[in-house]
Amino acid sequence: MPLLxxxxxxxxxxxxxxxxxxxxxxFGERAALHFASAREAAIVARLAAAVVKASxxxxxxxxxxxxxxxxACKRIAALVPHEPFPLTESEFARYVEYRAELWNLEPRRAxxxxxxxxxxxxxxxxxxxxxxxxxxxxxxxLLVLDRPQPVYAQQILTxxxxxxxxxxxxxxxxxxxxxxxxxxxxxxxxx
Amino acid sequence: MTxxxxxxxxxxxxxxxxxxxxxxxxxxxxxxxxxxxxxAAPLFLCSLLGITTALAQSPGLHPHLDSCEQSAPLxxxxxxxxxxxxPCVAATLAVGLYAVAxxxxxxxxxxxxxxxxxxxxxxxxxxxxxATIRRGASRVLYIALAAGxxxxxxALVAKAHSLVAELLVCAIVAFLALRQxxxxxxxxxxx
Numbered sequence: 001m002p003l004l005x006x007x008x009x010x011x012x013x014x015x016x017x018x019x020x021x022x023x024x025x026x027f028g029e030r031a032a033l034h035f036a037s038a039r040e041a042a043i044v045a046r047l048a049a050a051v052v053k054a055s056x057x058x059x060x061x062x063x064x065x066x067x068x069x070x071x072a073c074k075r076i077a078a079l080v081p082h083e084p085f086p087l088t089e090s091e092f093a094r095y096v097e098y099r100a101e102l103w104n105l106e107p108r109r110a111x112x113x114x115x116x117x118x119x120x121x122x123x124x125x126x127x128x129x130x131x132x133x134x135x136x137x138x139x140x141x142l143l144v145l146d147r148p149q150p151v152y153a154q155q156i157l158t159x160x161x162x163x164x165x166x167x168x169x170x171x172x173x174x175x176x177x178x179x180x181x182x183x184x185x186x187x188x189x190x191x
Numbered sequence: 192m193t194x195x196x197x198x199x200x201x202x203x204x205x206x207x208x209x210x211x212x213x214x215x216x217x218x219x220x221x222x223x224x225x226x227x228x229x230x231a232a233p234l235f236l237c238s239l240l241g242i243t244t245a246l247a248q249s250p251g252l253h254p255h256l257d258s259c260e261q262s263a264p265l266x267x268x269x270x271x272x273x274x275x276x277x278p279c280v281a282a283t284l285a286v287g288l289y290a291v292a293x294x295x296x297x298x299x300x301x302x303x304x305x306x307x308x309x310x311x312x313x314x315x316x317x318x319x320x321x322a323t324i325r326r327g328a329s330r331v332l333y334i335a336l337a338a339g340x341x342x343x344x345x346a347l348v349a350k351a352h353s354l355v356a357e358l359l360v361c362a363i364v365a366f367l368a369l370r371q372x373x374x375x376x377x378x379x380x381x382x
Contacts (some may be wrong), residue, residue: 016382043382051261052380074264085255095255101199102263134259150235 001065003076003142004048005025008057011043018043020057025142030157030165032178038147041168042082048166049079051166062141075103078140082147084127086132092130103112105137107173113137120159124152132156142166150177193269200260201280207253208244212281215240219285223292227347231351233289233308238341241282241316242334248274249323250381257381267377274376275320275369282316285307306353309359311344317368324372340364342376 002024011018018040025031025048034042044053047059050066050073059066061073087095093111100110114133121129128149135143136159143160145167157165157178169175207213219237226232259356262269290305298304315337322333340361347357 011380011382013380013382020196027256046380046382049262052382055196071266074262079258081254081258081263083254083258085258087255094203095259098199098256099259099263101195102259102265104195120253130255130257134255 002060003029003062005060006047006058009054010054010056011047012055013052014071016043018047019054021047025164025166028162028164029142030179031174032167032169033065034169034172034175036170038082041170042146043183045144045166045168048142048168049077049144050074051079054109054136075138076140077142077144078135078138080131080135080143080145080148082132084125085130086127087130094125095130097136099134099137105138110137111113117159121152121155124155132159135174136160136163144168145178147174148156148178150174153177193272195234196265196269197273197276200270201276203256204248204253204274204277204279207256208277208281211244211247212284213279215244216288220288220292224296227293227296227298230304230307231345231377233286233293233304234311234345235341237282237286237289237308237312238315239340240277241312242286242319242337244278244281245316245319245337246323246334248277248320249378261381267375267379268373271373271376272371274369275317275372278316278320280312286312303354307344307348307357310358311341314344314361314364314368315341317365317372320372321368321375324375327369 004025006021008022008024009019014040017064021044033044035044043052047054050070052062053066063074064072068074069113086094096110096114100107102118114137117133117136118129121132140163142164145165147169148167149172167178219240222236245333286305286309290301293301293304318340319334319337322330324332344361347353347360364382
């Protein structure tokens with residue numbers, strides 16, 4: 001059973017449009033998707049993370065339909081938005097606590113996990129690391145990256161560990177950075 | 192679970208919007224001190240402050256909080272109730288400080304003014320919340336509706352001399368506005 005299943009998934013809202021997308025992502029698998037526009041990449045990332053719902057077609061996250069079981073979907077998939085979070089040290093601590101509350105995590109454990117992830121992501125710009133750390137402290141099975149920075153690909157994939165990773169990109173070089181031959185189970189899907 | 196989330200959202204958002212809340216409170220206190228007589232000033236000024244703090248919940252002003260809430264495993268109605276608490280607390284603070292200023296000027300009927308203004312302000316604030324997830328004409332319509340609620344509440348008290356009718360209408364409007372906001376937030380696609 002795939003962790004993420006998309007069948008002719010389409011999103012339409014005003015001028016925003018994406019799809020149709022057909023895709024399977026298995027447990028532990030890593031997929032990088034290349035799109036013609038940044039907006040389409042952003043929409044597909046949000047579809048995969050159940051933040052937005054498909055207008056047509058089908059999206060299943062771990063066998064759950066975001067239209068009726070979005071809470072279950074969001075426990076499985078975590079979105080890392082493209083936009084950096086320019087937070088101070090104390091604001092980041094508050095952010096971690098906030099995420100812990102919303103995800104019903106033990107705050108002390110969340111703080112410890114965040115500190116460990118920061119250590120792993122040493123050298124990565126804080127504003128880019130914070131959203132990734134926030135997404136990973138909830139223990140997702142699927143990490144969805146919206147146009148991540150290719151220069152940090154290795155660090156991001158290492159931090160993700162056994163978690164399945166789906167990244168969306170608006171250029172092919174960036175997508176390839178998340179699918180190097182040295183790592184297994186990687187693929188670049190051109191839409 | 193819901194109470195814990197509500198407190199977390201309240202703390203996070205009040206901290207992020209502490210300046211807006213502070214300025215609104217100061218404005219209400221100063222206005223109460225300068226213009227302690229009558230019902231129009233507390234009702235309309237505090238409604239305006241309530242609408243302003245409601246609009247401060249619009250997506251984009253605090254991207255890290257928005258991103259966190261949009262991808263959190265919460266039902267739309269739970270998130271709506273938690274987010275609605277924020278401008279309601281800010282507006283209640285403004286009405287309370289107005290009443291304190293009135294009391295310092297030794298004005299009569301301070302508790303009655305407080306109750307009447309609070310009912311109208313909360314109804315207007317909750318109505319304005321629906322504008323935060325809409326754009327264009329529908330956004331303007333909800334803001335106009337919020338202003339209309341304040342005007343109707345004032346008319347019921349000042350012209351029809353019916354305190355009970357004002358509180359009843361405000362309670363019904365507030366209930367419907369909160370339900371509407373919850374349903375809209377559940378369907379909202381943050382693109």
